Amino acid sequence: MTQWVYSFGGRSAEGEAGMKNLLGGKGANLAEMSSLGLPVPPGFTITTEVCNYYYDNAESYPADLREQAAAAVSRIGEITGKGFGDTENPLLVSVRSGARASMPGMMDTVLNLGLNDETVEALAKNSGDRRFAYDSYRRFIQMYSDVVLGVEHHNFEEILELYKEERSLTLDTDLGADDWEHIVAAFKVRVEEELGSSFPLDVNEQLWGAIGAVFGSWMNQRAITYRRLHEIPATWGTAVNVQAMVFGNMGEDSATGVAFTRNPSTGEKALYGEFLINAQGEDVVAGIRTPQDLTEAAREAAGSDKASLERAMPETFSEFVGICDQLENHYRDMQDLEFTVEQGKLWMLQTRSGKRTTKAALKIAVDMAAEGLITQDEAVLRIDAGALDQLLHPMIDPDAPRTIIANGLPASPGAAQGEIVFNSDDAERLKAEGRAVILVRVETSPEDIHGMHAAEGILTTRGGMTSHAAVVARGMGKPCVSGAGMLRINYAKGEMLAAGRIFKEGDIITVDGSTGQVLEGRVNMLQPELSGDFGQIMEWADSRRVLGVRANAETPLDARAAREFGAEGIGLSRTEHMFFDGDRITSVRQMILADDEAGRRKALDKLLPMQREDFIELFEIMAGLPVTIRLLDPPLHEFLPHDAEEIAEVAEGLGADVDKVTARVELLKELNPMLGHRGCRLGISYPEIYEMQAQAIFEAAAEAAKKTGQPVTPEVMIPLIATKAEFDLLKERIDAVADKVRADKGVEIEYQTGTMIELPRACLRAGEIAESAEFFSFGTNDLTQTAFGISRDDAASFLGTYVEKGLLEADPFISIDTGGVGELVSIGCERGRAVRPDIKLGICGEHGGDPASVRFCHEVGLTYVSCSPYRVPIARLAAAQAAIAGDAGSTD
Template sequence: MADQTPKWVYSFGGGAADGSAADKDRLGGKGAHLAEMSRIELNVPAGFTISTDVCAAYYEQGRSLPEELKPMVDEALEKMAAIAGAHFGDVEHPLLVSVRSGARASMPGMMDTVLNLGLNDKTVEGLARRTGDRRFAYDTYRRFIQMYADVVLGLDHGLFEDILENYKALKGFELDPQLQAENWVEIIGAYKALVAKEFGMPFPQDLREQLWGAISAVFGSWQNARAIAYRRLHDIPDDWGTAVTVQTMVFGNKGDQSATGVVFTRNPSTGENALFGEYLLNAQGEDVVAGLRTPQPLTEKQSAANGNGKASLEALMPEAFAELKASCAALEKHFRDLQDIEFTIEEGKLFMLQTRSGKRSTQAALKIAVDMAEEGIISKQEAVASLDPARLDQLLHPTLDPNAEMTVLAKGLPASPGAASGEIVFDADEAVHMKAQGHTVILARIETSPEDVQGMHAAVGVITTRGGMTSHAAVVARGMGRPCVAGAAAAHIDLERETLEAGGAVMHKGDIVTIDGSSGKLIKGRVTMRQPDLSPDFATLMEWADGFRRMDVRANADTPADARHARDFGAEGIGLCRTEHMFFQENRIVAMREMILAETKESRRAALAELLPAQRQDFIELFEIMAGQPVTIRLFDPPLHEFLPSEEDAIVDVAEAMGVGVAQLKRRIAVLSEFNPMLGQRGARLLVTYPEIVDMQARAVFEAAIEAGAELHDRVRPEIMVPLVATKRELDIVKERILVTARAVEEERGTSLAFQVGSMVELPRACLMAGEIAESAEFFSFGTNDLTQTTFGLSRDDAGRFLGEYADKGIINHDPFMTLDAAVGELMEIGVTRARAVRPDLKIGICGEHGGDPQTIVFCEKIGLSYVSCSPYRVPVARLAAAQAALKSQL
């Protein structure tokens, strides 16, 4: 019967390898790339990789290694020995190895490593004889004891550092290189005594015990606290596991012709096509990590720029540097990406220890992608696919200077990117007033409502102590391009005293604060900013992306300023214009409140007539700015009580301004108040019961379309969207009012109109009944903010209180208000399928905040949506993500 034991160990070195870069899932990034470097005949120290399958088995067996692994490792050790000319455990020619982790996704510094394994009291003498350097041999042995005791035995490495520092102080040594072999022997004795005392057993002399202990420890580090936290932050699945690579040790600490270092094939900060890196002379890898010595510049160009007087590797070891430069060029060409490379030079001989795709700034990522495409290293498609769309946000907003000192008072959710400093104010009207006087303000609220929109617009940034990533504050701030920190629960706002208390400090109205909407930080005082700078590479890459994508990208825009920003960022129309935001301006809110308080149709119509000219002018400006591109106008959506005051002082002021009694106003507010307004009389329900709102808004749209069309010398084709439709009959009733108004305007103006009436799909019932609703709807737009709320049965403004804990406990993988949930997506897919069965050419888009989320955009491409719509500052993100989704669908 054939052996059923799976292959768990993959050897590499000597110009050959069992695996390749294609085996990244099984060998991890480190093991796969070592194998690939061996295959292209770079000088890689021989070794082997234990696959991620063993990591799974290790945990399944209660953190123990399978017995079947041991003969595979023994065989691989023999292969290593043949290439290295040394043998594991041989007293005369000992083979020393490193034991390192390597997950398929890079997790730098998160898991454990053991170097110099293979030394004991006997083999250290063999190493001394083999190298002719007792000092080096015993220094290496003490390094191994310290690292092994820390990683495998769980002893605090600081205890060993204390022994070393006390010994140096007692003997009068300042630097480690001043210690001689006999000094290291004494220190090793103290180290071993510490292990025996703290661990209760002597330091292990059995080399196989050392090796299995190190392999187990590295597998075990997959579940250490920092690795788990890193995976949470970077969405790395827990079940991926890590591989373990065992590799022949090479030594960068064997004199002045030895070194260790890191090199990037291009500058990771700027993207410049020039080697960039650092090295340490006569050092091992842990010396670099420890940061106890200042690295030296790699190239002469870096040395001249740094001006620190330290010699470059290029100057000190020109032959090794020339070989390194050639290896870097070969690796970048082979992997077709910026490479982050670790190397060691042992007595003038270069060894390549690791290569991986290098992390880079967003600005550098753009330049590298465009340059590599223009150099012919990669295609334009690959250049577009290489960038993380979400990172483009960093280029579009001011950011904090990373070198600036700052006192963080509290942290909330990073609800809208960018950073801003200003005087803190606690009232929207105060924000407007102070801006008019020339002040720069940050608006702080417990939570915002539509009534705060003017204040949000006047402020340079917004912070709330409640709410989530799709709360009112978050959504509106993103649309305006304002930085926003939402749900900063650790901060307490007292609206009466006009104070914010957080981090032990009390900030009063007028005090300067800074918010960082990219990290969620509230910071005391003013912090130095870096202003956005869009390079020509940005425009080039966006042009390439537009050539590959299928879906259109529109913007959610409610004001002329929003529309202009959207056009600047490449939007192909407006996918959502929320008309209710237009009514909060000071010269309109009174008429709006008169309409709400009116108790007869006639008085409501009179109040709406006052609003008509302003609403018409808004639409004219939007149509002219978009210059023939589609504009989707959502009819009035929110419940009416949102336009009425809630605080006593405000009620008195409004009653006086409107000429009604306070008691009368309070009665009307009470009548309009709802227990759950999100599910109450709003959207289509409000339009059915107050049809005069439909009449006014439709007239404003049509008259604006005619006037803008005359100015543009082209017909304007508005799209009128009815929100919160649950039944076809609702849509039919509202649509009939729109058609009646259209006919009236056509007759009055002696012209014809071109327009469409569609439905906003934001209820599960609407998804399920999409086929029936599509009989009347001429387009669909998924409002995924409310569709998520109604599918989950939770409020996006309150969900921030517990979604973090839900993520920690594995109940959810991501915030469903930021990245589309699978169940919401399934409802959308049902809706698309049923609607297009009735109208095959039905235009269908998405206009919730998910429209700017790259993962969601991939799903929108999959189900065949016609367009996505998002806030103006996320348009470039959506353009790139839509291109990547289209390219992915072609594979």
């Protein structure tokens, strides 16, 4: 017979902490505390397997569940000396959820279950407090009716408020036993009016109604949303915990509260929490009374005149502190506790690892390692790598009020505020005047680079997590919200329609790139602080990781940020981003639109010194570290002039007729530019482009080596290779340029030539390509695009639905699709190494800063990952965690 029910209490339990998947977090920890001999009200846990059975079998239960539950209820009665439904000494229970992952407030709870017209009289007699008994009864009817019967909360609030108003009462505490008895009767009448049937008085009917409601709440909308946001599978299910009630509202010697064994905001090693005297747990959560501090130190710091638990109940407080220390040492982590004091007796209702800010997590991990409670490896594993974003960017004060006017994708973390501007020239002009701006666009293009640089943050109505705005913003460390499709922008009027209101240029908004929210006006901000604890964790992480971590950078600002955050070189320098500053775009357009090689070389001659200076500065900043430079790889349409004024400017520079240039622009336009004339195809059509870039790279390497005294070994990367023949043709030209620079400069130049693997065919033919290529860098943005056949710029409009419906585990442009794209990467690595065992392998797509993707890269044995500068610490930590987890797995 399958065991569906596990009992706990009376200093013993059938479960333990390691059974979280079966018993849920709450049930497993209640069992563990019981086994430790702590004062835990007895109860039982119905397993998560029942939840899955419930949904797989038309919301029914296993045949033997009721029998097992009845036996467990009897055991509670034996321990407490009470009987469920007994009219002399009734047992009352709570019914609560308990998933394996904490989901606070997402599912339903019922308290005081077992009360009816007879048991309430027994409770009144045994407690000696009729007011308490009927107050408990009205709480039960109100909660049960709302949670189980579907009679909404407001029905009962209306009755209560009207009753108090008629008698000129202001607080619930002003009501006596007769008042509560009257209200209980009114509540039952309202239930019958709403349902056409009476409130259930049979305690077993009550119990199974509550159990069904808790299982049912696993699929309520808020729980579904919470699981989606926190990547919790629906198949995990929830357990149900049925536990004897203990009452914190039985007088001045009773209380209820919550506590953390350390401060969850700062990490300080000090008891942190609050409690209420003569109250039940929901009173603390509801905030209807001002809570009191646990310790005298906290009370004094807050300047409160209310007694602390330490002063009001010194013996109970001392016992509680001892339990806190015991549980923290036992679980070896900061604990989040719930407790009740019933007439001087302390009861523990829950313990779990407490949620904390990233700043607190760092301090707690470092402190616990210093205390010998955990190892350095465990300290590294305790930090959520993705949450480091909180430390690296300004963020909105969690306590600040927010007026949300739109929601989009959290494309680049951090928060920024400023005046709305709708074009990049205005952003640059206002920045020069010392004004903070938010660049608001339908979508950005490379020509917006100066406006993006000038803006404090970026907001777009189109695009996904790997759109131009998102990728460039992350590289710059600028907050960005993309794909806010509910916004409507009218460039001509200089207006943005949001939440039914018009916002004009100059109006102040705040963008939160960590949540995707767009807020009205200014909001209080917190500036990042990289504390000593952060440095210590990163030092431990660097000592354990195997993967190298580089940065994607093409500007001096990016490169310096990369070094500051611990990058070990540049894994991707996107040269096309260098061509949109100042007057360069005009020269590039002249080169593209020239109708012969002589015209193109004339334009390229203007660009050569600019490119050389770009590379010299990068090599100097990254002195001694590798720099991978990707040759030109934009979709061609990004270079084409977009209006008559730009076409006229190009025509003047070329000395050509405007109509001729216009016709050339039309000829070069493509229906699908991302899969068109770009990457190596551009270099094959116009080899002089790559020759110019190679010359600039090699001359810059020679100059930088002379200036810094350190050797420079650039890695020249040819993009979008599909065949070995493409690579060989272009490598031959690059080598020829290197030979010429060596001869001209009289210096030896060391370099490597490799390719970006971003097409499925390149992965499959990696063995052939590796015969010539000295390194591979997997461009997982484009590889995902070409493997799925999904435009990364348009995917945001429907991929969210795919994830929500469970068709995809995650957006494949955010976290690498290990089963498909990952398989292609694995094939490329395996076939490349078979031909060239020492081949250098990296990835340089945005996945390089995603912890789950970094873990995959470690598992397939890549040499390094490369990501945006501000994600370098995330990648460093994630790489260490992958190495530690891998070592642990190999010893199991």
